[in-house]
Amino acid sequence: MDTVLITGGAGFIGSHVTDALVESGISVVVLDNLSTGNRRNINLSPAVTFIEGDVRDDDLIEKIFKKNPSMSSVIHLAAQSKVGPSLNNPLEDLMINVKGTVTLLEVARRHEVKTFVYASSAAVYGHVENLPITEEEHTKPLSPYGASKLAAEQYVQTFGALYDMNISALRFANVYGPRQSADTEAGVITIFIEKLLSGRTPLIQGDGQQTRDFVYVDDVVKAVITPFLRSNETKVNGVFNVSSQSQTTINQLLMVLCREVGNTFNPDYSSERPGDIKHSYLSHDKITKIFNWKPHTSLNEGLKRTVQYYRSLLEDC
Numbered sequence: 386m387d388t389v390l391i392t393g394g395a396g397f398i399g400s401h402v403t404d405a406l407v408e409s410g411i412s413v414v415v416l417d418n419l420s421t422g423n424r425r426n427i428n429l430s431p432a433v434t435f436i437e438g439d440v441r442d443d444d445l446i447e448k449i450f451k452k453n454p455s456m457s458s459v460i461h462l463a464a465q466s467k468v469g470p471s472l473n474n475p476l477e478d479l480m481i482n483v484k485g486t487v488t489l490l491e492v493a494r495r496h497e498v499k500t501f502v503y504a505s506s507a508a509v510y511g512h513v514e515n516l517p518i519t520e521e522e523h524t525k526p527l528s529p530y531g532a533s534k535l536a537a538e539q540y541v542q543t544f545g546a547l548y549d550m551n552i553s554a555l556r557f558a559n560v561y562g563p564r565q566s567a568d569t570e571a572g573v574i575t576i577f578i579e580k581l582l583s584g585r586t587p588l589i590q591g592d593g594q595q596t597r598d599f600v601y602v603d604d605v606v607k608a609v610i611t612p613f614l615r616s617n618e619t620k621v622n623g624v625f626n627v628s629s630q631s632q633t634t635i636n637q638l639l640m641v642l643c644r645e646v647g648n649t650f651n652p653d654y655s656s657e658r659p660g661d662i663k664h665s666y667l668s669h670d671k672i673t674k675i676f677n678w679k680p681h682t683s684l685n686e687g688l689k690r691t692v693q694y695y696r697s698l699l700e701d702c
């Protein structure tokens with residue numbers, strides 16, 4: 386059976402992807418430097434080998450491939466994944482997101498990897514008037530993070546065109562669910578839940594009427610795994626949005642969370658964040674057409690499961 390390399394497998398999305406592959410009987414090597422990931426997220430199955438290391442370290446990645454000759458797929462989720470640090474240190478963001486991706490692609494190519502799945506982001510689009518945003522839309526990132534995700538995405542596509550490698554670049558909307566840390570870009574849900582569970586007042590930046598596209602992590606995991614499972618059937622080199630294709634206002638989001646937690650809806654409001662996009666949601670028609678992928682978890686259900694998870698963490702403390 387083939388082995389899959391998952392970078393960022395100690396992080397939020399990567400740890401769920403690892404769990405799902407292990408459940409399907411697939412062996413996984415996790416490469417993660419634990420910069421934002423957490424050891425307790427790492428699946429403890431004997432089918433998982435954890436290597437603490439950096440995606441920019443080509444000697445290490447070469448060694449990993451040599452030790453695992455059956456490794457024919459890479460799921461690349463490791464990244465500097467926040468806008469703020471990318472503004473403070475764009476060079477570091479570039480090195481992790483672009484150099485890290487190209488390093489991985491080069492070693493993967495040398496070892497004749499068949500499938501490479503890359504986690505891109507809705508941040509590559511920037512401000513877009515035409516909603517829902519399709520993959521054909523112009524890309525004008527508003528942050529170094531968006532720019533580095535886009536540059537890496539283009540390297541991934543270039544390698545897919547040059548070599549016999551199935552590649553999918555998945556542009557995630559706002560992913561949420563258990564294990565998400567409160568200080569990530571889409572961490573608003575975790576922030577609200579932590580506040581509500583500890584009896585503090587949540588803060589909404591702006592009037593709360595701004596909308597976002599929230600997609601539950603289990604659905605995202607299926608989107609990540611599908612191209613990999615289907616790689617023997619079709620040659621793929623493409624960019625795909627992964628989204629709920631629906632808009633939720635921040636006020637609606639908080640209202641559902643308050644109901645789930647059993648609080649009244651009574652947030653504080655502050656001025657909106659400069660540069661914040663008012664409305665954003667992504668079409669997922671393309672990935673539905675090519676891979677028959679659709680999200681199945683409603684916002685209510687996803688939030689319920691997420692609240693349960695954070696409640697259980699508090700109970701364990």
Ligand SMILES: NC(=O)c1ccc[n+]([C@@H]2O[C@H](COP(=O)([O-])OP(=O)(O)OC[C@H]3O[C@@H](n4cnc5c(N)ncnc54)[C@H](O)[C@@H]3O)[C@@H](O)[C@H]2O)c1
Nearest residue numbers: 393395396397398418419420421422439440463464560571
């Ligand atoms: N969460 C979202 O809503 C969202 C939205 C769009 C795109 N994405 C993308 O999805 C991917 C996963 O995001 P996440 O939310 O799980 O973030 P995360 O921070 O939880 O996971 C990223 C993981 O990568 C690891 N990592 C970071 N730099 C590394 C390096 N140089 N070498 C090795 N490992 C390194 C971290 O330790 C962490 O475990 C990222 O590529 C991110 O850009 C996430």
